[in-house]
Amino acid sequence: MNTKYFDLINQTFYFPQEEFTLNKDTLLFHNIDLMKLVEEYGTPLKFTYLPQISSNINKAKGWFRKGMEKIGYEGKYYYCYCTKSSHFEFIMNEAFKNNIHIETSSAIDINIVEKLLENGKINKNTYVVCNGFKRDAYVENIARLINNGHNKTIPVIDNYEELDLLQEQIKGKFKIGIRIAAEEEPKFEFYTSRLGIGYKDIVPFYRKQIQENKKVELKMLHFFINTGIRDTAYYWNELLKCMKVYIALKKECPTLDSLNIGGGFPIKNSLAFEYDYQYMVDEILNQIKIACDDAEVEVPHIFTEFGSFTVGESGGAIYQVLYQKKQNDRENWNMIDSSFITTLPDTWAINKRFVMLAVNRWNDTYERVLLGGMTCDSDDYYNSEQHMNAVYLPKYNKEKPLYIGFFNTGAYQETIGGFGGLHHCLIPQPKHILIDRDENGIIATEVFSPQQTSDDVLKILGYDKK
Known part of the structure; x- marks a missing residue:
């Protein structure tokens, strides 16, 4: 037996x-x-x-490289590490051996970014994507980073007030992103994410506060799905809705050139775990390219924010x-x-x-x-x-x-x-x-x-x- x-x-x-x-x-x-x-x-x-941290980073880079080559995708790919998954220095030191970028979510994250710059772990070419709900300390730290010359810092606007708060403290022109408030999965307790600006409100927000604003350059649209990147009807529906917003915004805003796909890849939680990463990457890129080609706009550069996928395993x-x-x-x-x-x-x-x-x-x-x-x-x-x-x-x-x-x-x-x-x-x-x-x-x-x-x-x- x-x-x-x-x-x-x-x-x-x-x-x-x-x-x-x-x-x-x-x-x-x-x-x-x-x-x-x-x-x-x-x-x-x-x-x-x-x-394992470097291994997973380079696997993801390889999947996006292959996917872009397969369909002739003309945009670039940027791998960001989502720091909230683990802030430890030993994690950062390993992750940033791999020429990646960083996504932050709170004020002290910016202090960590400054330490990484000071120690040569990241440099002036490293994108710093600043997500999260921003209040005084976070706004002050983002402003300090930009005012000190880190031009690849991109605060992602989460609500209507944040743009004014940032402008009050940042000297000169700076880049921003806008976060979409995606609709949550049907079984969720509420309909719409508390983070970001609604689909229908983004273009009016651009017209009202950004279009004629010479101090601000809109570069990125941020799309985050709480359940992560999964092969479900819900995920593909939200991605297509996001692309409609991106295309509408791109037609009015020529500086918009990047799409940030938030929500990460799953990691193995059982010996029975199965997930076709390459298929998902290929299909995401393909859906974005089809939407942009049909609308006759350039495809965006792709940013991803992988936290658990980077460090979990x-x-x-x-x-x-x-x-x-x-x-x-x-x-x-x-x-x-x-x-x-x-x-x-x-x-x-x-x-x-x-x-x-x-x-x-x-x-x-x-x-x-x-x-x-x-x-x-x-x-x-x-x-x-x-x-x-x-x-x-x-x-x-x-x-x-x-x-x-x-x-x-x-x-x-x-x-x-x-x-x-x-x-x-x-x-x-x-x-x-x-x-x-x-x-x-x-x-x-x-x-x-x-x-x-x-x-x-x-x-x-x-x-x-x-």
């Missing part, structure tokens, strides 16, 4: 996969022996595999199963040595799925379990695997420690979880390590942050004021 954990995975999915292989009965991630990481650093453990977390609680005849709770609310908040807040696999004991028999975190909150659990409600793992054995890994967790978890701060039930933040390869492919690891201590927590709480 096929009763081993390996048999379960092998007969349920195509396995091994590009990033997941086995060494006897332990899991390798990009050929990294995860049990060796556990032995060296302990658990709970978070890690970032830096080469670089991250992972490893936990030990500390204990198994048998709560009734059917439910076995495997208790991990951390908290999902603390370390993987997306699993708790929005039922986000990640790839979850046993790290060791693949040759042992398996059982159906639920995974529980250490907090006293009943919502601190994980059972949202895509292919089943429960989780199957090697059978619990207190004499044989079991380790489990969550993968592709690199976007949002640290910032949503409050990196370096207080966490629910004061569960400490795990140790975080960085994994890289040198020019010869040799793996190197370093500790980015140690596990949070009781002293760290007490200081935040005000008990230690030294």
